[in-house]
Amino acid sequence: MSKLSYMFQRRKNKKSGETTEKEIFDKEGIPKDYDHKLEINLKSLHELFYQTSDYQNIDIKIGSRNGCVCYLGTTLNKNELNSQVLEPLRDAFKEAKEDDKDIDKIREAYFPAVAYEYAETLHQIVWQILNGFAVILVDEQIKALGLNIGGMEKRSIDEPSTQTIIRGPKDGFVEDIDTNIGLVRRRIKNPRLVFENFHVGSDSHTKLVIGYMKGIVNEDILDEVKQRVKKIKTSGVLDTGNIEEFIADDNFTFFPLIFNTERPDSISGNLLEGKIAIFLDGTPFVLIVPSVFTDFFQSAEDYYQPFFMTSFIRIIRYIAFMIALTFPSLYVAITTYHHELLPTPLLISVQGQREGVPFPAVIEILIMELTFEVLREAGVRMPRAVGQTLSIVGALVIGQAAVEAGLVSNVLVIVVSFSAIASFVSPIYNFSIAARLIRFILIFMAASLGLYGILISLIIMVIHLVSLRTFGVPYLTPVAPFKLKDQKDVFIRFPIWSDRNRPSYLVTDAPVKEEGASPPSPPDSSSRGENTK
Template sequence: MEWLNKMFSNKDTEMTATEKELYSDGGKERPLDPSLEKVDVIIKKEFSHSIDFHYSTVLVGNRDGKVYYFDTLINKERLTEEIYDPLTNTEGKDAIEGTEDLEEFRKEYFSSVPYTFAENYHQIFWKLLNGYAVLVIDGIEKAVCINLGTLEKRTVSEPSTQTIIRGPKDSFTESIKTNLSLIRRRIRNPNLCFEQYRVGQDTRTAVVIAYMKSITNEELVKEVKSRIEKINVVGLFDSGNIEEFLTDKSMTPFPLTFNTERPDNAAANLIEGKIIIIVDGSPFALSVPTVFTDFFISTEDYYQPFFMASFIRIIRYVAFMFSLLLPSLYVAISTYHHELIPTSLLISVQAQREGVPFPAVIEILLMELTFEVLREAGVRMPRAVGQTVSIVGALVIGQAAVEAGLVSSVLIIIVALTAIASFVSPIYNFSVATRILRFVYIIVAAMIGLYGVLLLVVIMVVHLTSLRSFGVPYLAPIAPFLMEDQKDVFLRMPVWDNITRPSYLKPKHGKKVGDKASQGSKSQSEGNVT
């Protein structure tokens, strides 16, 4: 039963090693040797097996020196311009005599480049792995680390999983610096904070949490930091790798973290008082805490008239219920509750089912599984043929199944409506939960009819009320019912009326607007400066 307790309880894992514990003796910092020969042996021992690791001997005034770097992490043109060329001017000069002269030497020859000093080996190794070129000088107990990093990265493009009709069309990329700049451009506020952690014993991947210091609840910030510090994984390659470490419970089909590749969505959540978690190498950012209604709200709702946005939001809720319950209702009614169907419709349905060799539950399970296989095949196949195969495959197989008498035509309509409704959710991983639960509802409906469907709905609601996301009830603001937060749940009120932040987040400032007079004076002063 121990594994069950772990599944249903909060995560409590050991802390990962810090940067200072890497590449050190017994967890202690190992100072840099003054002898270039000793330093050279240790650095080569650590990296000489890598073909992209290079070093070159240079002359720094009257002293020997060596430059170490990874050519896959730096710009080699900058290496020549910003290190080798300046060092040629030091030949024959008493450029540096000791550690106390290192800063003056740096100002004279490397004044225009980002730099840092390394006093021990783990700092040197860390800088090398982060795109720095390290200059070690014989007799000097400090190394000069110059930032020459350059990484190949994908350009900013439109989101691939969250389609946009109206609104900004940029999306996050795999570069964490690009992602942070996309957020910073939208929130030009000194209260926007970015804090970085390193996660993954082997990968040491950068994980940044973003929050508004003047808005976000301090206890929430501490909780997020604590959970990130406790993550203990060997490698981290995507934000999805840490989702299960951040959630309060893992045994639930419903996502407890909200992921987005839209910077405007992330910025809007920050303004509300939430925390954004960005992982280097992942184009998807996580937003916490997360509530059930977040998966029915799109940032695009706020770029359209509130009447249209409210109508679309209601459509999303209805589509969720359709995709979850429609197949099970068909099975329950056609098997146990014929009296609920009008007589003329019942005769038509039964006439179509005449000659079908399987009961309704086998029919619908067969078609649902077939559609899931086609959907997965369409995703995994090359993009040029993926959509064609999934659409044509569904049409051909459905038509052939009806003509062969394996399924009824009504059932094809039910499966098609269910599939279309499942795509309405703006967030893909939320639709996965409905796809899983749909099969459970179908099986229970086949066993005990509508009573089973109703019982499962009650159990699902009870389960949803028990869920928490960083201490916030998953069904908030519906359960518990918070009247002040109802302006942006099922309907979207006009922007001028929706001026409060969600109270369940316990933000420092509950209102989104301030004093108009102070805002006007600020705008005027900014204009004068411009």
């Protein structure tokens, strides 16, 4: 029994996660049986798709037998349909022999190089049509032939827009799930890399894929992920953010419990560590589970730059998080209750700037914080060319005007601006949201109880973080509980050759990455002498 068994009850169902067409379409009331009579099958399809404008069927003949090609025009490439399907079928009308009654022979003769799937039930035919196949039905045949000729146009692979780096790969995920899986396959050429299919959403039937490294991943955690995905009950999902709310251990927290990224290299690195990736068709963001608190301070570029520089930048991220969290509330507490903490010259300067300001410090800072939040949101929602200008010019103009009007002090503008900039240091956007929200709580506590209120709030926050779990793993691990062997990639990064083990909190089946990893070193003097001789 795994060491994680005390955290959650292990599921005994080891059944594959593949979702069948029967499970999906039984709920829709779609007939299952496939009839050998072509007209009966076409009638069933027409009753199902009769109001669908993009459903099309083209009558064909193979020898003397009638047939039909059924497809949705909006889900496949029509040029490929003509060249790969319709033109060979014209030859089939002329060349087919009367004794070629097996659809297998038709496929071998006219579609030898086209990806295909057979459909032996009406459920499978409908599923293939919805997934962009051109389905060939032939009279007196016991099965249909679905040809995968390529889908509609999709966005090309481009640099990620939310997690940019200076050094490292520049490709990012797109909205097509097969392309995304291919980007990971390009990096991990290993047959143990497994992808299992699911479908979520009773109406949308959206494809979801769970990826993991077999022989490395913890089977208990993998079973837990599969069970949570199977329990998702909703009409439709449009992004992995919807999935995140269904499978997270606790939704009543400001902190994200599941890591998301649109970087294939980040997903590949986490898979090799023994974590699990969740892909969803239609979105470029992929989830990684389980994710702990320290994961949100790490960037893919940390492993492409020298480890001294990476360690320095990572410490800066932790400091920036604390500044974004506490700086405004410290200003309120000190200027309201604890003047003695400031040196006398600085105190005189701060109070002199606040001379004439009509509001107390808490109202003053709330005005500026809300103003910055409005500007930030407006900059995100506006067109890109206008949004950046609005954020910069709006902040400068409003900040300067507020100071000149005597509504706020110069020091306050510096405090709010610096804490806003510090919140952008986080590599993961939704983690910076937690600091922005908790900042307002700390401001109110500082206005009520001063530094004691801030300290009480931080203690409660730490207690809350310690209580969180992510798929049975403590959220603050490897800090609490403290694991010495995992400290090589937390606050600072050791050289890659020295980090030989996978995170111990994952309890992977292969805890050691590489035996005998060692740093490069020049040859000793004796070997150099031998070479010169």
